Amino acid sequence: MPETHTSLLIVDDEPSVRASMSQVLSAIGYQVRSAEDGFSALAEIRKEVPDILLSDLVMAGMSGHELLSVVRRRFPTVQVIAMSGAFSGDEVPSGVAADAFYQKGSSVGSLLKLLAGLPRAKRRVPRRPAAAVTPIWIQRGGSASDGETWVTIACPECLRTFPQPTGSSINLLRQADCIYCHSLISYGIVPPAKRPPVSALQRARGEEKLQVASQPQFYY
Numbered sequence: 001m002p003e004t005h006t007s008l009l010i011v012d013d014e015p016s017v018r019a020s021m022s023q024v025l026s027a028i029g030y031q032v033r034s035a036e037d038g039f040s041a042l043a044e045i046r047k048e049v050p051d052i053l054l055s056d057l058v059m060a061g062m063s064g065h066e067l068l069s070v071v072r073r074r075f076p077t078v079q080v081i082a083m084s085g086a087f088s089g090d091e092v093p094s095g096v097a098a099d100a101f102y103q104k105g106s107s108v109g110s111l112l113k114l115l116a117g118l119p120r121a122k123r124r125v126p127r128r129p130a131a132a133v134t135p136i137w138i139q140r141g142g143s144a145s146d147g148e149t150w151v152t153i154a155c156p157e158c159l160r161t162f163p164q165p166t167g168s169s170i171n172l173l174r175q176a177d178c179i180y181c182h183s184l185i186s187y188g189i190v191p192p193a194k195r196p197p198v199s200a201l202q203r204a205r206g207e208e209k210l211q212v213a214s215q216p217q218f219y220y
């Protein structure tokens with residue numbers, strides 16, 4: 001029997017698979033949640049990081065391959081089991097960031113054996129992901145024909161990129177909702193930097209004993 005507080009997140013686009021696996025695994029003592037694709041799985045993980053992630057590989061939207069690589073990078077303490085009917089055997093398919101592989105359709109007993117064989121999850125305090133995220137910095141983008149300016153944001157959670165209008169706000173730090181995984185992203189737009197005038201550069205080269213500020217000059 002697993003420890004009753006071992007939490008597990010099942011990700012599968014097939015409602016019947018989610019339902020039957022949830023039923024079996026909660027009956028034997030796991031705390032089970034489920035999600036229908038990679039994006040909603042990331043949303044669940046942000047609410048609370050599970051001990052174990054059990055994810056299908058082939059899903060619409062964000063596939064299991066993408067989800068697992070994001071989870072390995074962002075939430076390295078999560079034990080990951082990949083599952084699929086497209087691969088056979090018990091080896092993790094190459095390139096898949098998982099600790100174990102479950103061939104879909106094989107017996108529940110073999111899944112339970114996989115779960116029991118995972119290294120014991122370390123208790124983590126706190127179990128919620130850090131709320132304060134370092135802002136990402138973005139170069140100013142182009143302008144559309146109507147004069148609206150845009151930046152392209154690369155979501156640090158799901159690694160997708162999407163355009164974001166900059167609006168008229170002059171705040172250096174802003175926030176955006178990722179259009180894919182709905183995580184809140186703090187970002188800043190890098191102020192345009194101009195090189196110092198040539199004469200200043202020449203002066204700096206000519207008089208090396210002068211301490212030249214190494215900070216780039218920003219002009220707003």
Ligand SMILES: [Zn+2]
Binds near residue numbers: 155157178181
């Ligand atoms: Zn995202």
